[in-house]
Amino acid sequence: MLFTVAMAGLGLLLTMFGTTGHGAAERSTGTPAPGVYGGPGTGAPPSARLGWGFTHTEYSADRGTAAAEGSADKLLAAQPLPQNQAIMGWGSDNPEPSPGRYDFSGLDSRIALIRRTGGTPVITLCCAPDWMKGGTSGTTDWSRIEAAPTPDHYADFADLAAKVAHRYPDVHDFIVWNEFKGFWNDSAQRWDYEDYTRLYNLVYRAVKAVNAQNLVGGPYLNMDSVPPGTKDNASSVSGPWGSLDQRVLDALDYWMRNKAGADFLVVDGSSTTHDGALVPDDFNATQKFHDLSRWLRQDTGLPLWWAEWYVKPDHTVWPENRLMAVQATAMMQLAEGGTDTAFYWNPESESGDCSGCLWTGTEADQRGGTPLPMLDLLRRFAAVFPPGAQLSTPAVDNANVIALGSGRTLLAVNTTDQQTTAHIDGATVNLAPYAVSWTTR
Incomplete structure (x- = not known):
């Protein structure tokens, strides 16, 4: 990426499991009817890259x-x-x-x-x-x-x-x-x-x-x-x-x-x-x-x-x-x-x-x-x-802006709470505070 980084660990985030409380819905105990939830061979082929x-x-x-x-x-x-x-x-x-x-x-x-x-x-x-x-x-x-x-x-x-x-x-x-x-x-x-x-x-x-x-x-x-x-x-x-x-x-x-x-x-x-x-x-x-x-x-x-x-x-x-x-x-x-x-x-x-x-x-x-x-x-x-x-890292002249590209699409992020301008691969981009900007190159 185009900015200097340092990091430190993470806290365990185990608080979002919750309960369900689905209530008095009809209990489903048997095999679903054909065509309701698909069948063998239906749906997308198995993939580990989703x-x-x-x-x-x-x-x-x-x-x-x-x-x-x-x-x-x-x-x-x-x-x-x-x-x-x-x-x-x-x-x-x-x-x-x-x-x-x-x-x-x-x-x-x-x-x-x-x-x-x-x-x-x-x-x-x-x-x-x-x-x-x-x-x-x-x-x-x-x-x-x-x-x-x-x-x-x-x-x-x-x-x-x-x-x-x-x-x-x-x-x-x-x-x-x-x-x-x-x-x-x-x-x-x-x-x-x-x-x-x-x-x-x-x-x-x-x-x-x-x-x-x-x-x-x-x-x-x-x-x-x-x-x-x-x-x-x-x-x-x-x-x-x-x-x-x-x-x-x-x-x-x-x-x-x-x-x-x-x-x-x-x-x-x-x-x-x-x-x-x-x-x-x-x-x-x-x-x-x-x-x-x-x-x-x-x-x-x-x-x-x-x-x-x-x-x-x-x-x-x-x-x-x-x-x-x-x-x-x-x-x-x-x-x-x-x-x-x-x-x-x-x-x-x-x-x-x-x-x-x-x-x-x-x-x-x-x-x-x-x-x-x-x-x-x-x-x-x-x-x-x-x-x-295929990812590309565009040239950016502003240390407060990060960018990533793929094909003709460019994603740029303003990491500050101030309006800013950056030249990204030579093009001028005006960014609002904390803007997430999508552009076509």
Whole structure:
């Protein structure tokens, strides 16, 4: 990129799992009717290079007023994107409240939304029913959504994963678990990567047994890092931004050496430090995405997926133009680092009043389902910078402006809160404060 950067680690962002509350929808316990969710051979061919998409969270466009849902459907269908959904939590009910008794109503609703809007469906195989993790059969305690299955139920979770893969035969991309939830060994102060890998291998084989063309990836590790100068838990994977946490590196190394197989590598993370600081500032901190993406691609040799990526401290609110500018910068860094697939965590709220949301909430009022700035950025970026796009770094005479090109399209970002002018590849561009500018060369 065209600016000097330094970065430091990231804080764990585990606050957006939520509960579902889908209510009294008809419970779907059998096999979907033909043509409802696709069938063998339908949909796009399996690919580990999906490009830019988003993840559904607790409130999405499958619930609300008919008018708002219809508006959201048209909006998403206008330029279909990859869409990711978890099997439990984040808008989906407990899929197996008791052994052998299934409730796919919430997941059916989300998959139906993805299908009718033309998106490429991705399923995250997380989280686990209560009876698989020491809870009472037939109940759901959403406060324990982060708990992992106990080892004696790993095979049961793999069976559930196979049931999901069989139920949605046109879904071919599966992520195993989420951020090592429940796999932290508190006494040893490290990740329990041995048990996660045991679970992963069982799930990998179960999903592949349903359809050998299914693509499966993990380990969905949070790329936590420590600031420059920190000695505790600092690994050799380092740069001006700091060092990758050695405990993350240990977990990744073990999984790579002991996995049954993988079609892609899954990680997530933020440009913040452990304590939520942005070092040296909000824009320059995003260099971390570039550096780690490039290293991960080279070290593992696998297609790289970022299941989540964040650019600001949790529970902070920025003006929309500043947020969009930093988001655009992060996406440029991810693209230049060689990312194959990246999902934006859509922070939809029930009220529809949400910084960084992709569309207005469909439960709010008749105005729900209308596009917001982040959706425009995501769709433009997906169209101009798909996986494998030939990227170019234009010449810029202004240190406060960054730019990235592909073909005849140029994306430029003003990283300041002041109006500015830059000469980009010889052309004069006037940029409003925190402007995200698309031009044709």
